[in-house]
Amino acid sequence: MKTLRDIGEDALIDRLTALVPRDQNPAAGPGDDCAVVDRDPQSPTLQLLKTDALVESVHFLPSTPARAVGWKAVARVISDFAAMGGHPEYFLVTLALAPETAVAWAEDLYRGIGDCLKVCGGLLAGGETSSVPAGSAAVISIAATGTVRREQLVLRSTGKPGDTLMVTGRLGGSLDGKHLDFTPRLEQVQWLVANYKPTAMMDLSDGLAKDLPRMAKASNCGFIIDEAALPLNPGSTPAQALRDGEDFEMLFAIDAARVPGLLAAWPASFPELALTRIGELVCADEGMSLAGGWDHFAVERQ
């Protein structure tokens, strides 16, 4: 009997999505950071849809402060809206918790959800609560709608050979704390799409070693990166920058001719956030490969 561990997360998703009716004219292919719905060709905006879940003992520990868990649950989703060039709008929160859970824990979780909605923009529209059997992990599932101006939408699949690869911020070591309190790069992306629109973009959730090959494959490209150029969080090694995951920085491709202008203009707008050229997209049959990063169903293979 084949299990999810045997085939891994990406193959599972490919097999499952083939079994159900899908939007025949999606504005973004399956596997992008968000689903993109084009409801009205006359509208200047597109709707973004996203769901994401945090599982106890997988994404957070029983000892993690609930307020930080709530922040993270919402911030992860907002990071995905940012990665498409968009904004968050309405949120639905599904809690599956044991009846023995303290009310104070659930309230702190919601305070964290509220903290992030207030900082990033976004409104609670509804939710659902369910019990889980005794001993089962708590699950917090967030679904949300967002919006993006049609001309500011950035996909994973539209990078071109020769484009420069860049990342915001510093990578690695997120488990030391950043994975709980990061601020989604909404503001930076809004500036980018208005001034130096990337050709392709995604947020780094599973680690560069897993996410960059996804973006390159979606763009039908290969890639080259310069490991020595990777911007490292203090105390992190290049291997950690590639594989730790949960950096929640933006990885993007951009026309190489625009990079000098971008690098010159960036510090005036974001003096405290690094922006680093880490490599380039190349033709699909060229480039290098990377292994590792986070796979939900194959942790022991890392």
Add this chain to the structure above:
Amino acid sequence: MKTLRDIGEDALIDRLTALVPRDQNPAAGPGDDCAVVDRDPQSPTLQLLKTDALVESVHFLPSTPARAVGWKAVARVISDFAAMGGHPEYFLVTLALAPETAVAWAEDLYRGIGDCLKVCGGLLAGGETSSVPAGSAAVISIAATGTVRREQLVLRSTGKPGDTLMVTGRLGGSLDGKHLDFTPRLEQVQWLVANYKPTAMMDLSDGLAKDLPRMAKASNCGFIIDEAALPLNPGSTPAQALRDGEDFEMLFAIDAARVPGLLAAWPASFPELALTRIGELVCADEGMSLAGGWDHFAVERQ
């Protein structure tokens, strides 16, 4: 330390939703079957948003066929869209499963999701997969968008004293199988809102004894029901019809003057589905009370 079991599901939701920013002008109050978003006052339609979750050993057994679980997960959400007078559109599916889960199980789950989307209308827009720790219950969380014509929206909160209370179909005993293979009452509700629009409506998910007081309270009414009039599934008692839950029939209030016409017209359109007058809404300080029904965090109190 107060736990979720101590306060129950409804009180928990009240406490949590007070902690986060919410839509200040919602087209439906918190606690209706779906959230209703009014994006554009010029638009003839409103957007519906809904999330719902199935938890292993709570909503289905490990031995339940996965295809039936998938059907149920989607059908529950579509039943909520129907309860507002609307239709489903785009679905997001979040799976939290153990790595030891058979790929065939997940594929059957998705086949069931696809079955229901094909029958009821609806498209998969995206999803998310996560692992859960060994021994933890599987969680299937569904989020979806729907749409409703502005003039066909039916809320829980707009019933009036004197309105007749009616239910579609038969109640009780859903655990014998109906909870897994019910067809959401989309078609019937479309006919109702076009011809005999209810003043208030909801779907029966937690049992009439829990759901009717919710609708009456939302409408600032009391209620009277005639237990002898309850339409029973074969083999069910009135107590089961009140308390089993998961009937997924429609409960609605309608102007009493329209009931004779409705009862005369219904059989021609839906000859095989019962439609029964079960009571009426009354003033808030009158009427009766009901106890029981399904509360996720207080099962032992039933």
